[in-house]
Amino acid sequence: MINRQEQNSADGSIAVQANGSVTITKYGLDMAEVKELTEIFLDKHLPALRAEAEATARKHTKDFIDEFVKKLAEPNTVTPEAFAKPDSQACFSSALLSSAEKGDQIDLKLLASMVVARLGSDSDPLLKLVYEESISVIPRLTKQHIAFLTFILFTKHISINNPTPETLERYATKLFPLISPGFQLSTANKEYLCSKGVLILNLVADADTLLSNYQQNIPNFPMSELELNIQMPSISAIVKNYRSDSVPTCFLTASGKLVALSALETILGKLDMSIWIS
Structure with missing residues (x-):
């Protein structure tokens, strides 16, 4: 039993799996559109930076996108419709900006994983909100x-x-x-x-x-x-x-x-x- 939730596990197993079936769908996001969104975002936010700072920020965002794409390639419940919603894109943009600012200080793999999980929890209002709050604070945690x-x-x-x-x-x-x-x-x-x-x-x-x-x-x-x-x-x-x-x-x-x-x-x-x- 974990956190007062009833689950069945064999002796000695850690009860961390989901109850019942887990619905997994093949991810269907158009990565060209995601990368285009990224470029638009960078063009908007980076012009004020000096050349060397801009180069570093772009490298950080590329590292984040690479991790994001890797995570999307795994089985998940993310849909193009979920990513198209304004709050989803705002969450993604916030993570992207954080990676640009502090990419070498953040666990980008963890951040990307949480963004993908947020996109996959679009049908759960509470979980979606908690993910958004957690994603916003991750860049400020060591x-x-x-x-x-x-x-x-x-x-x-x-x-x-x-x-x-x-x-x-x-x-x-x-x-x-x-x-x-x-x-x-x-x-x-x-x-x-x-x-x-x-x-x-x-x-x-x-x-x-x-x-x-x-x-x-x-x-x-x-x-x-x-x-x-x-x-x-x-x-x-x-x-x-x-x-x-x-x-x-x-x-x-x-x-x-x-x-x-x-x-x-x-x-x-x-x-x-x-x-x-x-």
Whole structure:
């Protein structure tokens, strides 16, 4: 079970797939039209830049478009009609401008993936709005910020059905490179995340129960910190930083969840975002 949604999974599997069937249609956007739109956009926004700055901005946008086209080439639910809508093109233009301004500071692959996902969620009004909000904030988040949001998501919003110490450690190890850069995030950075609308801090909130929950709900889970460190080093590091980073006082907003989920997709594959955003 994940985030209070009922799903069926085999023992030891992480319940992240969508319920029921996933509708996949072959993408039908005319990429010539997309590239033409890009050129019109660049011609409008770049003239004020000096030549060297314009060249850098164009390179950044090309890198973004390359990632965007790669993502569109994968199975998705994007339709030409969805892309033709004004709000969809505004979202695309916003991402394009962000890539031009900060292309070397942004995870362009993640940004492109979220834009494609936004185009594919055109029939879900809430998810569409949350995607638009998340896409607007991504260029203003560092990799450490995204890692911290993903750290919160993993510890507070994802559970494994019928877990064992071995399966929990396996998934923690798989996700550790994505999560660990977020360890030891400063208070100022957390406050910054709050200002961007992806995090809420409540200093008198939840108690630190992560370790006790594992010990009570997972058979044969190590009962001492020494055993935990030896047998489950990834979970041991996560438990320690969950405490030292005051994660119990941190709560993700809908946009924060979507950013973290989009990051998780890079490792776990396609997720049904409506499970968390509904």
